Amino acid sequence: MAILITGGAGFIGSHLTQILLKQSDAQLVSIDNFNDYYDPALKRENVKPVADEPRVTLIEGDFCDSAAMKRLFDEHDIDQVVHLGAMAGVRISVQKPEMYQHANVAGTLSLLEAARHHPVKRFLLASSSTVYGKGAGVPFCEDVPLGIPASPYGATKRAAELLCLTYHQLHGVPTACLRPFSVYGPRLRPDLALTIFAKAVHEGTPIPLFGDGSIRRDFTHVSDICQGFISALTADGVVGQEINIGHSDPIEMRRLIELLEKSFGKKAVIDYQPERPEDLPITYANLEKAEQLLGYGPKVLIEEGIQEYVDWFRDWHG
Ligand SMILES: Cc1cn([C@H]2C[C@H](O)[C@@H](COP(=O)(O)OP(=O)(O)O[C@H]3O[C@H](C)C(=O)[C@H](O)[C@H]3O)O2)c(=O)[nH]c1=O
Numbered sequence: 074m075a076i077l078i079t080g081g082a083g084f085i086g087s088h089l090t091q092i093l094l095k096q097s098d099a100q101l102v103s104i105d106n107f108n109d110y111y112d113p114a115l116k117r118e119n120v121k122p123v124a125d126e127p128r129v130t131l132i133e134g135d136f137c138d139s140a141a142m143k144r145l146f147d148e149h150d151i152d153q154v155v156h157l158g159a160m161a162g163v164r165i166s167v168q169k170p171e172m173y174q175h176a177n178v179a180g181t182l183s184l185l186e187a188a189r190h191h192p193v194k195r196f197l198l199a200s201s202s203t204v205y206g207k208g209a210g211v212p213f214c215e216d217v218p219l220g221i222p223a224s225p226y227g228a229t230k231r232a233a234e235l236l237c238l239t240y241h242q243l244h245g246v247p248t249a250c251l252r253p254f255s256v257y258g259p260r261l262r263p264d265l266a267l268t269i270f271a272k273a274v275h276e277g278t279p280i281p282l283f284g285d286g287s288i289r290r291d292f293t294h295v296s297d298i299c300q301g302f303i304s305a306l307t308a309d310g311v312v313g314q315e316i317n318i319g320h321s322d323p324i325e326m327r328r329l330i331e332l333l334e335k336s337f338g339k340k341a342v343i344d345y346q347p348e349r350p351e352d353l354p355i356t357y358a359n360l361e362k363a364e365q366l367l368g369y370g371p372k373v374l375i376e377e378g379i380q381e382y383v384d385w386f387r388d389w390h391g
Pocket residue numbers: 161162163164200201202203253254255256264265266267269281282283284288290326352353
């Protein structure tokens with residue numbers, strides 16, 4: 074019996090692997106294709122802490138390869154899946170939608186097909202708060218109609234959710250869709266605003282800020298997100314559900330910059346740029362369902378989390 078973690082060398086996947094090693098005695102199979110969306114050397118670093126762990130099998134492979142996935146489920150006797158692997162950048166999805174369709178829709182289908190032919194106890198999809206789209210009321214609640222996704226990324230995540238829900242209904246695959254909100258922490262992806270802003274403050278270069286700083290994000294620490302996934306692996310009542318995992322306390326991007334200024338002890342220079350149509354003006358999680366089904370509650374305050382992130386960033390970038 075083993076837990077499969079896709080995107081296992083990524084930001085969230087590498088944290089989840091380490092936390093599961095501490096909190097469970099499960100065998101872990103981590104798959105990642107180490108693609109060059111960002112420097113694969115960062116992903117090699119991410120998995121170094123678990124490289125010699127006997128309970129972790131690290132596979133360099135592609136979850137879009139459905140024949141390989143069917144073999145993998147059989148060979149490693151996969152009984153739980155946390156599907157974190159994806160093409161995840163909002164703005165690149167506008168330029169390269171086909172890559173997002175392939176990884177996020179065809180890739181999810183490939184895993185669901187493997188899961189359908191193998192007895193799995195739980196299949197968790199890492200969806201995204203972007204599925205709420207523009208026009209959804211805040212705080213975002215799972216049980217009201219969604220807006221239209223603002224980006225191809227959001228649309229592919231919603232398509233992946235629908236495939237999961239269909240495979241549950243049609244084939245009995247025990248799927249659940251978790252919707253993380255603006256995950257941050259050590260090892261954060263380099264394409265995300267927080268990394269770009271931190272680098273700019275650190276180096277004294279201008280921060281490219283889209284809009285006037287009033288856009289709000291519900292930043293959620295990676296350790297809280299991982300606890301959400303871990304609870305969902307065993308909790309009752311989650312199968313067939315969509316569940317927010319966020320912080321429920323959104324901050325403006327200008328506040329994020331202030332927190333970085335405080336942690337770095339430096340003033341930021343801001344290069345104001347036009348807002349992008351693919352960006353949501355706000356993300357804000359209603360957490361009632363997560364509290365009820367997962368016993369979920371975020372623990373890390375943004376002030377503490379950003380300080381921890383900046384300490385890590387300084388160590389990493391010197
Ligand atoms: C890269 C960049 C972004 N921004 C703005 C755009 C947004 O208003 C905000 C956050 O952007 P970021 O790219 O960090 O994150 P989101 O677009 O909210 O998307 C992220 O959070 C969701 C939940 C996922 O599911 C995605 O995987 C993840 O990429 O900062 C800037 O102002 N300047 C920049 O250089």
